[in-house]
Amino acid sequence: MHSTRSIIIFVVIMTTLVALLLAGMSTALAPIHKKNEMLYAKKATLSAISDHLDGVDFATISDDQVIDIFKNNIKQSVIDMNGKALSKEEVEALGYKGGEAENVDILKEMKKPEADRILPMYVYEKSDGKKYYIVSTTGKGLWDVIWGCIALEDDMNTIAGVAFDHKAETPGLGAEIKDNKAWVKQFTGKKIYDNGAYRSVFVRKGGAKDDTYEVDGISGATITADGVSEMLGRGLKYYEPFFKSIKG
């Protein structure tokens, strides 16, 4: 048997060694982790316009290409709920270091009261001058939060592509909103305005009944699909003042 004293000494030495090792490793890898996370977020944003990228195949896109596109082709801005663009300083004052759209944490914004939220916004300009507006939205799936990027064409009505992601949806069911590319593709070409009135896109259980405003549901994932409908309906509306300012 070991004495209490020797046990305590053993524990102190062990925890110190372990703490040093892990702290050292975590600190050493932090810059790489940060870079990876940033790239992942940028790629997620770009996947909303994956079909419209200039001379780049999204399936084989490299990290440098992602950075390149963000540097040369994408303009970031942050707007408030009235559609007014915020300056970098104003965004930084809200606690987002860097002050760009990519620094805004949309999941954190979801917890604020609606009127106080700020919205990230990306504009991708193709070489032929065509512009795509990428907006973000968040909502609730079955288990946890879901979020997505929606790319709109410059009529501020037609969807050019979407990309959804989730925190903890079931693989094979709710997770299909991210994994099932054919399902995601359905959104392309759908419209969010019906004769000038806001309508959004609806995920219909049992199959879409309308070609312009509805997409098929996912069998076995009704609640996640409803969550997608809800977050599109609510989230896109936040950008309405901004859409109007673009359309004039």
Add this chain to the structure above:
Amino acid sequence: MAETKVVEKKKATPISFGKKERALITDPINDNNPITVQVLGICSALAVTTGMKNAAVMAVAVVFVCLFANVITSAIRNRIPSQIRMIVQLVIIATLVTVVELTLKAVAFESYKQLSVFIGLIITNCIIMGRLEAFAMGNRPYESALDGLGNGIGYGLILLIVAFIRELFGKGELFGYKIIGATDEYALNTLNHWWLEWYSNNGLMVLFPSAMFVIAVLIWVHRAWNPKLVDIS
């Protein structure tokens, strides 16, 4: 000659790779497989086998953790106070798992995103804790390394087999490459044989219950194929 013999006698059994050592690796792969024979580690086997890629990353992670946890525990086995040995074992496993997690986050970020919860859950994987308690606490680091390697591989192998079946029949893919399915996107379909085209992907295979069925069938096949197992139980 006589002198060397004496030296050898004084030493503990020398490090060698004989029949006994080979059995340390092959036993957990076949006769004493942690999943199909001991039925341990089922939780993670259900969760991460929806795709080959995740299963492969998980298998490598478990082999790493199992190997090094065994070696470290074995190396300090005579110094670990017996009253707190479980906690010490857990700290060793948790440290290694955190190392794996930090490394994955740096080198394979997408896998890390998909696996994150389950990588952390390696800590609670009963296979590893079981090997530390049952083997590493009483054997030398060398033998413990072989045992850890064997058990990690035994676990990883079953994981890969289950993932192979589930991904192929659930999504028609392997490692994300489309293989078999109803449309022309799938590789086998471009060969234009009717008997390759009839298959339509079965969504059930991607869900958790199918992992239960697949593992159960694997256990059955394993027992039918290896008569030793029938005598054991």
